[in-house]
Amino acid sequence: MALTLYHWEPNANSGKPMLALAEKGVDYDSHYLDLLSFDQHKPEYLAVNPEGTIPALVHGDRVLTESTPIMEYVDEAFDGPSLRPQDPAARWRMRWWMRYFDAYFAPSVSMLGWNVFVGPSVRQRDQEQLANAIDRIPLESRRIAWRKAIFNQFSQEELDESIRRTRAGIEVLETHLAANRWIAGDEYSLGDINGFNLAYALPLSQPDHCNDDKTPHILAWLRAIYRRPATKETWAKGKTDMASRVTFLEG
Numbered sequence: 648m649a650l651t652l653y654h655w656e657p658n659a660n661s662g663k664p665m666l667a668l669a670e671k672g673v674d675y676d677s678h679y680l681d682l683l684s685f686d687q688h689k690p691e692y693l694a695v696n697p698e699g700t701i702p703a704l705v706h707g708d709r710v711l712t713e714s715t716p717i718m719e720y721v722d723e724a725f726d727g728p729s730l731r732p733q734d735p736a737a738r739w740r741m742r743w744w745m746r747y748f749d750a751y752f753a754p755s756v757s758m759l760g761w762n763v764f765v766g767p768s769v770r771q772r773d774q775e776q777l778a779n780a781i782d783r784i785p786l787e788s789r790r791i792a793w794r795k796a797i798f799n800q801f802s803q804e805e806l807d808e809s810i811r812r813t814r815a816g817i818e819v820l821e822t823h824l825a826a827n828r829w830i831a832g833d834e835y836s837l838g839d840i841n842g843f844n845l846a847y848a849l850p851l852s853q854p855d856h857c858n859d860d861k862t863p864h865i866l867a868w869l870r871a872i873y874r875r876p877a878t879k880e881t882w883a884k885g886k887t888d889m890a891s892r893v894t895f896l897e898g
């Protein structure tokens with residue numbers, strides 16, 4: 648059955664299925680969408696995912712959205728090494744962390760990223776074209792995020808809260824990794840894939856809070872994941888400086 652992944656950079660949500668597929672050794676057609684050119688809102692892609700969000704995996708006639716459930720589908724549907732522990736408690740712990748990453752940690756890290764990277768990357772373009780591009784976004788929540796990022800409208804209060812949550816998340820993760828080699832415990836799993844996508848750049852974006860002195864276990868964990876061939880192969884598919892920053896984890 649044909650398998651196509653629509654994705655942006657190996658980063659945040661797109662990197663999750665990309666890395667899960669690479670770990671399983673599954674070949675797929677890679678369809679890169681340039682988020683900064685609003686490819687995800689063009690009619691060709693809306694015909695695949697009417698919500699206009701990335702990633703989406705098309706397997707035969709099935710269209711799968713939502714990056715974390717896509718990873719679980721990939722693990723279940725294809726041969727290759729299992730990326731979910733068999734032990735019920737370890738599987739619960741993996742899912743606990745994926746819920747924490749997706750619901751609490753990632754939205755805060757993402758808001759900071761949209762404020763410092765996405766907004767400034769497009770803000771200088773023609774204002775009327777940008778306003779039209781925003782009007783074409785199907786989901787109201789994404790329209791709001793784009794408007795705030797482009798027109799510099801994130802309030803200081805919401806940015807401060809995202810910084811607070813990001814730093815709190817770093818502490819919680821460091822405590823967990825001081826007692827556990829991997830997110831689920833003893834085995835590498837989808838929880839690590841999820842966490843790496845979220846956290847690989849934290850030592851660069853939060854250098855005073857995530858570094859070898861303060862969070863040695865996070866740094867060792869990130870380096871161990873980056874040493875994996877699947878991670879190197881996946882991040883090499885990036886086209887922007889955002890993905891190539893990952894090489895600071897070399898060694």
Ligand SMILES: N[C@@H](CCC(=O)N[C@@H](CS)C(=O)NCC(=O)O)C(=O)O
Pocket residue numbers: 655659660661682687699700701702712713714715784789792
């Ligand atoms: N909960 C979804 C979120 C998908 C999502 O919002 N992805 C971002 C890219 S990381 C996106 O598509 N943004 C497009 C836009 O805002 O226009 C998932 O995990 O797949």
